[in-house]
Amino acid sequence: MLKKIAFWLLVVCFIGGGIYAYLYLTAAKKPKVMALQAIPDDCVFIIESSDFFKLWKKLNETNLIWQELQQVEYFREIRETGKIIDSVLSVDDEVKEIFNENPVYLAGVEFEDKRDYLYALNVNMNKAGKLVDFVKRIAVDLAETETKTTKEKIWQFTLKTGKGHLFLYVKDGLALISQKPQILDRAIACINKNCVANDARFKKVSEMAGSSVDFRFYSNAAWSGKMYLNFLNRNSLFESLAAKQTKGWTEMDVDFKPNEMKVNGFTIPDSSSFLNYLAAQTPQEYKFINSVPQSTDNFLFLGLGDFSELYNKVEANVLSDVDRNNHKKLFSDLSDKVGMNLCD
Structure with a gap:
């Protein structure tokens, strides 16, 4: 009888341990900060796409309306910043998969009487390092720096394509990309505070x-x-x-x-x-x-x-x-x- 009880105790412990391990690993993969929690609530617009690369391909292949919209400054700016991000990410299938797994947000943010753009998305915690490693492979003049106000670590780099400078922030399953470090600083400062997720x-x-x-x-x-x-x-x-x-x-x-x-x-x-x-x-x-x-x-x-x-x-x-x-x-x-x- 004691052997039978001990056996079933071991079975229960084994099953319980498996469930705990599964829940722990699932929680470890899940981002701690959602993308919308890092987008300032006073941004002028947000574009949300569940398939960034499919959308970008449709826009740039044959769409005549998109060509007409280029007459408007707002849309010309979106096109140019989109080209930069697309040129970086479309060459690596593993990193591209990260973007396909999660919605991508492009926010227009006013800064010093000008407009700049913030890309925000979530990545599984176990894939965040792959994003940074990819940047190291495709960038020149890669440097680790920090934001002025929030004192958070960010990556500054120049693309090998010569199309411009970018700044990357990756932490707690959140990835932010912008051409201005001030935009990242502002986004980090508003996390779960003055953000659209709380609006x-x-x-x-x-x-x-x-x-x-x-x-x-x-x-x-x-x-x-x-x-x-x-x-x-x-x-x-x-x-x-x-x-x-x-x-x-x-x-x-x-x-x-x-x-x-x-x-x-x-x-x-x-x-x-x-x-x-x-x-x-x-x-x-x-x-x-x-x-x-x-x-x-x-x-x-x-x-x-x-x-x-x-x-x-x-x-x-x-x-x-x-x-x-x-x-x-x-x-x-x-x-x-x-x-x-x-x-x-």
Whole structure:
């Protein structure tokens, strides 16, 4: 009897030890700091992609909309910084696998009246060293340094391709990449403090974001209006509408095809009545040659279902007589160009 009890005790201990070892190893692999916990909550936009390399390939092969967007400074900057990161990571399958396993976030961060970019992603704890080893292989002038304020170790290096300098931070399963050490310093300082992961408005829109899309585009409301003005005729009407959007986040699910950009959602939980109206509309394709970048013949324009309703809804948000006159002239001109009365 004692032998049988001892045997089963050994079996229980063996199974218990196996379970503990499994849970311990799983916890050891899991990142301690999530990527969104290191993105400042005052960044101007965030692009989230579950497959960075697939997205980058689709953008740069045949997409005509992406080529049109290069007329806008914001998107030119994204293209250039994306080229640098892609040239580094696409040559090593093992490191590329790290990026394919986890969402990649690209955040636009304002710094000293300029904009720079922060790449953030998570890596399994047991693969973090591989990322650093890879950097050592592809870099020249590699140097270990530290951030000015947070005093954290970072890697500074120049690419052998000669395309620029980069700074890398890897710790607790979190990897941050930027062309400015100040951006890394700021991101590290905001970990689990002033970050988007703790922003209730951001969490609200992220919970409603789509899953099977090329990327999710989150934009700070104060910046969104400025971005939209790149696609519209600039006048005091739209500038005044954009000025009203100062808090919260918007989110759009985006898919790319060779000749189009499909926006699947326009999520704005904290918005004005005007933007709520737009969010409720169904997609409609129409010609807006003079309202969007040149040579773009068709555009899914904010999901408008009835252009005649748009005239009245915008007019309800007009702030002054000057804006009202601009509003009427804008829609009269559009009516002439598209051969359709948009003002009734």
